[in-house]
Amino acid sequence: MIPTQHIIVLAMILFAIGATGMLLRRNAILMLMSVELMLNAANVGIVGFARMRGDLAGQVYVLFVMTVAAAEVAIGLALFMAIFRTRRTVDTDRIDLLRW
Amino acid sequence: MTLTLALFYLMGAVAVACGIAMLLSRNPVYSAIYLIGTLLSIAGIFMLLDAPLLAALQVLVYTGAIMVLYLFVIMLLNLGRIPGFRWWANWRTYAGAILAGLVGFMALRRARPQVIWAPTGFSPASVQDIARLMFTNPTLLFLVEAISVLLLMAVVGAIYLGRRRDPDEEAAAPTGTDDQPSEGTA
Amino acid sequence: MRTAITLIPLLPLAGFLVNVLVGKRLRAMSAWLAVAAVTASFALSVAAFLRLAADPTPITFSLYDWIPVGHFSAPMGILVDRLTTVMLLVVTGVGSIIHLYSVGYMHGDPRYSRFFAYMNLFAALMLVLVMADNYLVMFLGWEGVGLCSYLLIGFWFERPFNGGTTNDAARKAFVVNRIGDFGFLVGLFLLWTTTGSLGFAQVQRAAGAGIFSTTLVTAITILLFVGATGKSAQIPLYVWLPDAMAGPTPVSALIHAATMVTAGVYMVARSHFLYDLAPISQSVVLWIGAATAIFAATMGTAQNDIKKILAYSTISQLGYMFMGVGCGAYAAGIFHLVTHAFFKALLFLGAGAAMHALHDELDISNMGGLRKRLPLVFWTFLIGGLALSGFPFTAGFFSKDEILAQVFATGRIEAWAVGVAAAGITAFYTFRLIFLAFFGEYRGGVEHPHRPGPTMAAPLVVLAALSILGGYLQVPRVVNAFSGYLAPVVGGEQATLALNVEAALMLGTFVLVLVGIAGAWLLYVRRPVTAEAIAAEPGGLMGVIRHKWYVDEIYAAVIVDPIRWTSRTVLWRVVDDWVIHGFLVQFVGGLLWKSVGFVVSFWQTGRIGTYAFGMVLGVLMLLWLLV
Numbered sequence: 068m069i070p071t072q073h074i075i076v077l078a079m080i081l082f083a084i085g086a087t088g089m090l091l092r093r094n095a096i097l098m099l100m101s102v103e104l105m106l107n108a109a110n111v112g113i114v115g116f117a118r119m120r121g122d123l124a125g126q127v128y129v130l131f132v133m134t135v136a137a138a139e140v141a142i143g144l145a146l147f148m149a150i151f152r153t154r155r156t157v158d159t160d161r162i163d164l165l166r167w
Numbered sequence: 168m169t170l171t172l173a174l175f176y177l178m179g180a181v182a183v184a185c186g187i188a189m190l191l192s193r194n195p196v197y198s199a200i201y202l203i204g205t206l207l208s209i210a211g212i213f214m215l216l217d218a219p220l221l222a223a224l225q226v227l228v229y230t231g232a233i234m235v236l237y238l239f240v241i242m243l244l245n246l247g248r249i250p251g252f253r254w255w256a257n258w259r260t261y262a263g264a265i266l267a268g269l270v271g272f273m274a275l276r277r278a279r280p281q282v283i284w285a286p287t288g289f290s291p292a293s294v295q296d297i298a299r300l301m302f303t304n305p306t307l308l309f310l311v312e313a314i315s316v317l318l319l320m321a322v323v324g325a326i327y328l329g330r331r332r333d334p335d336e337e338a339a340a341p342t343g344t345d346d347q348p349s350e351g352t353a
Numbered sequence: 354m355r356t357a358i359t360l361i362p363l364l365p366l367a368g369f370l371v372n373v374l375v376g377k378r379l380r381a382m383s384a385w386l387a388v389a390a391v392t393a394s395f396a397l398s399v400a401a402f403l404r405l406a407a408d409p410t411p412i413t414f415s416l417y418d419w420i421p422v423g424h425f426s427a428p429m430g431i432l433v434d435r436l437t438t439v440m441l442l443v444v445t446g447v448g449s450i451i452h453l454y455s456v457g458y459m460h461g462d463p464r465y466s467r468f469f470a471y472m473n474l475f476a477a478l479m480l481v482l483v484m485a486d487n488y489l490v491m492f493l494g495w496e497g498v499g500l501c502s503y504l505l506i507g508f509w510f511e512r513p514f515n516g517g518t519t520n521d522a523a524r525k526a527f528v529v530n531r532i533g534d535f536g537f538l539v540g541l542f543l544l545w546t547t548t549g550s551l552g553f554a555q556v557q558r559a560a561g562a563g564i565f566s567t568t569l570v571t572a573i574t575i576l577l578f579v580g581a582t583g584k585s586a587q588i589p590l591y592v593w594l595p596d597a598m599a600g601p602t603p604v605s606a607l608i609h610a611a612t613m614v615t616a617g618v619y620m621v622a623r624s625h626f627l628y629d630l631a632p633i634s635q636s637v638v639l640w641i642g643a644a645t646a647i648f649a650a651t652m653g654t655a656q657n658d659i660k661k662i663l664a665y666s667t668i669s670q671l672g673y674m675f676m677g678v679g680c681g682a683y684a685a686g687i688f689h690l691v692t693h694a695f696f697k698a699l700l701f702l703g704a705g706a707a708m709h710a711l712h713d714e715l716d717i718s719n720m721g722g723l724r725k726r727l728p729l730v731f732w733t734f735l736i737g738g739l740a741l742s743g744f745p746f747t748a749g750f751f752s753k754d755e756i757l758a759q760v761f762a763t764g765r766i767e768a769w770a771v772g773v774a775a776a777g778i779t780a781f782y783t784f785r786l787i788f789l790a791f792f793g794e795y796r797g798g799v800e801h802p803h804r805p806g807p808t809m810a811a812p813l814v815v816l817a818a819l820s821i822l823g824g825y826l827q828v829p830r831v832v833n834a835f836s837g838y839l840a841p842v843v844g845g846e847q848a849t850l851a852l853n854v855e856a857a858l859m860l861g862t863f864v865l866v867l868v869g870i871a872g873a874w875l876l877y878v879r880r881p882v883t884a885e886a887i888a889a890e891p892g893g894l895m896g897v898i899r900h901k902w903y904v905d906e907i908y909a910a911v912i913v914d915p916i917r918w919t920s921r922t923v924l925w926r927v928v929d930d931w932v933i934h935g936f937l938v939q940f941v942g943g944l945l946w947k948s949v950g951f952v953v954s955f956w957q958t959g960r961i962g963t964y965a966f967g968m969v970l971g972v973l974m975l976l977w978l979l980v
Contacts, residue, residue, distance in 0.1 A: 069171060069172055069175050069215065069216065073175070073176075073179075074212075074216070077179045077182070077183075077212075080183055081182060081186055081205075081209075083267070084183065084186040084187060084190065086969060087263070088186075088189070088190045089965055090263065090962065090965055091190075091260065092190075094195070094246065095961070096237070096241060096244070096246070097195060097198055098961070098965075099237075100189065100198060100202050100237060101189075101190075103202065103206075103233065104186055104189070104202065104205060107205070107206060107209050107229070110209070110221075111209060111212060111213075114213060114216050114218050114221065115216060117218075118216050118218075123292055123296055123297060123300050124300060124304065126218050126220070126221055126292055126297055127297060127300055127301050129218070129221055130224065130297075130301075131310060131311075131314055133224060133228050133229065134228075134314050134318065136229075136233070137228060137232065137233055137321075138318050138320075138321035139321075140233050140236060140237070141321050141322070141324075141325045142321050142328070144237070145324065145325040145328035145329050146328055147240070148240065148243070148244070148328070148329060149328045149329070151244055152332075263969070266970070266973045269973075
């Protein structure tokens with residue numbers, strides 16, 4: 068059987084990759100994709116733990132996470148599209164109207 | 168080394184490789200494709216972890232819908248090529264690496280091997296099982312309803328944000344200042 | 354029975370809600386709805402009375418747990434014992450009559466339905482007050498009727514009054530009441546810290562068990578009485594009641610004569626187990642009652658406003674009630690409460706009828722000769738006046754004399770003397786009013802004063818009948834219905850007098866009453882009086898009395914104005930402007946802004962990347978701390 072520690076390690080690695088991508092990317096869309104990767108890493112982790120405890124509720128929660136991720140992507144992309152219309156860029160370093 | 172374990176390592180490696188590739192790629196479309204690769208490997212991992220429904224949904228929802236949406240947007244915005252990921256020149260890399268190292272170090276020091284992490288055997292969860300759990304457990308049921316409302320809100324929000332604006336509104340929106348770009352990042 | 358009892362305050366409350374929400378659309382129906390609500394409560398009160406007449410065991414139950422906080426628990430509890438039923442009958446009975454009267458009196462008023470909404474709300478809250486089984490719910494009703502008093506006094510808020518507006522009068526009532534309520538509350542606090550409960554039954558048990566030291570119970574009872582002086586217009590907090598006449602006459606009749614102002618008397622009677630332990634407080638109550646009785650009576654002799662005369666009369670009669678409960682004769686005090694409700698409401702309603710006929714004329718110097726023009730009003734008013742003066746065989750005679758007899762019997766001759774003197778003065782001012790308004794030449798401005806309609810006339814007749822017959826509930830040695838009824842609650846009569854002593858006392862009072870009436874006759878009927886003569890400012894002592902002994906002015910100078918000055922100059926200018934604004938806001942705030950604010954602002958780059966980085970940083974630090 069697959070030891071749970073390995074699953075968790077995998078999840079952590081994927082999460083780290085996603086986090087790095089999110090922090091270091093300037094393009095908003097690619098930032099969001101890294102966020103997706105982080106979410107998936109979390110999903111893997113949850114499934115691993117659900118398997119360890121024999122509790123199916125974990126899988127239901129993964130379902131919820133997926134749904135929320137979908138909603139979030141929809142809104143996020145719509146937001147960035149709207150910003151692009153006016154600012155002509157999705158470079159997050161340029162989108163700083165909220166600066167003091 | 169059973170077959171499942173080997174497959175797990177294989178798919179895990181693929182996932183990590185695709186992830187790193189996604190980061191390093193210069194072409195946004197390629198990044199998206201690499202992300203799809205990661206997602207598909209994760210779907211495979213779900214299958215190995217006794218979650219076939221989730222695997223199917225991962226393919227359907229994540230790769231089938233979300234990534235398609237991403238590709239649409241990337242095409243629409245016509246992003247073109249992106250300058251390279253000059254991570255070596257960014258202070259954040261080093262700061263983050265130090266911090267991560269510290270955390271890992273602390274984690275290793277406090278790791279408790281006596282925690283039992285062995286998986287309890289259960290058969291792959293079928294759709295009926297998950298459905299039964301979801302619709303009888305009151306907490307989960309409430310969450311289901313709440314999430315449906317959330318989806319509705321997302322739909323409404325996306326449509327609102329994406330609506331066609333008349334030319335006056337467009338002109339009145341601020342185009343913003345063009346200040347100096349930040350230090351070189353991808 | 355419990356449902357019936359719960360409905361008693363709920364029906365008027367429902368009437369209030371309906372009238373407030375849809376009253377405007379109902380128009381005339383809204384008034385009848387209100388009347389029906391109170392009348393229905395009256396019917397239920399009669400049922401409760403009959404039940405308790407048959408079986409004196411009190412009915413007590415709790416509706417729900419109102420405030421359960423830690424050790425403190427105040428249930429919304431109801432207690433209906435014989436004392437309660439007496440009050441219920443008065444409030445709902447006289448209340449229904451006055452509601453009926455208002456249908457005609459307030460006709461045509463643009464805010465007709467709102468008036469009835471307020472009246473119903475008042476009835477509901479007053480019923481809560483008398484049906485409470487603990488001090489806190491009683492206080493809820495207490496405050497609630499104070500609120501309704503404010504609303505109803507200022508009902509015609511656009512009208513000028515006394516140099517200000519009716520709203521000023523309403524505010525005065527509320528504020529003065531508040532001062533009294535402060536004393537009441539402190540008393541409640543003391544009660545709770547001593548006994549751990551505010552329920553009547555529990556406090557009664559504690560009192561019986563000797564938990565209270567004499568000083569403590571004296572303090573508590575005096576504090577509670579302070580609240581009563583506010584609510585029931587005794588010295589020193591009576592000043593709001595004459596101004597409360599700014600409200601419509603039915604309001605004056607119901608609230609400021611028959612029910613709300615009697616709440617203080619009820620409270621003392623209800624707390625008899627406390628007052629019995631504190632003879633000092635009883636003397637305080639007795640003497641303040643006596644002093645108020647005579648003091649207010651003097652002021653009634655010099656007023657020209659018909660409602661103000663009745664207002665001072667109410668204050669004076671309330672003094673009598675407190676004399677009764679102050680010497681331990683709780684039943685006598687409550688008896689006078691009941692009869693007073695009858696004849697005072699009658700007098701107010703009659704005055705209202707007269708005012709209505711003369712198009713809202715208040716000044717008796719512009720009335721006169723109404724005896725012939727408004728005969729029904731005259732005869733009912735006369736009956737009320739006789740009852741007020743304590744003329745034999747009227748209800749007022751039996752109740753007032755019962756109080757005076759009890760005061761005498763418990764040995765307080767001086768107070769008795771004051772009470773008798775006040776009775777003489779009462780007769781004088783009452784008949785001054787009657788002679789000036791109803792006898793002599795007609796000095797009014799209206800050609801044909803119109804007689805009251807049936808909705809206004811019927812209440813007058815009913816109340817007149819009660820003002821005569823109501824007294825026969827308690828005829829000394831003959832009929833002991835009233836005190837016997839209340840005995841299980843408040844104990845029997847305090848003392849009995851020898852028959853000849855009592856007869857002598859009655860005779861003495863009667864003589865004084867006749868002297869008063871004769872004096873009024875001589876001054877106002879035998880000598881022709883003109884409008885100018887009445888309205889003229891009398892000099893000397895009468896001038897001072899006319900100005901209400903300058904009490905209002907004294908209060909204004911000593912209390913009100915200093916407070917206003919302090920607020921304006923000190924608190925506003927110094928503290929608010931200089932200290933808070935000048936120093937704290939401008940100086941310190943500016944300093945912080947320039948130093949700390951400047952530094953922190955570097956974090957606000959507006960860029961997502963920076964924020965994301967900060968978040969990750971934070972999470973890592975948290976993990977560090979946890980791991």
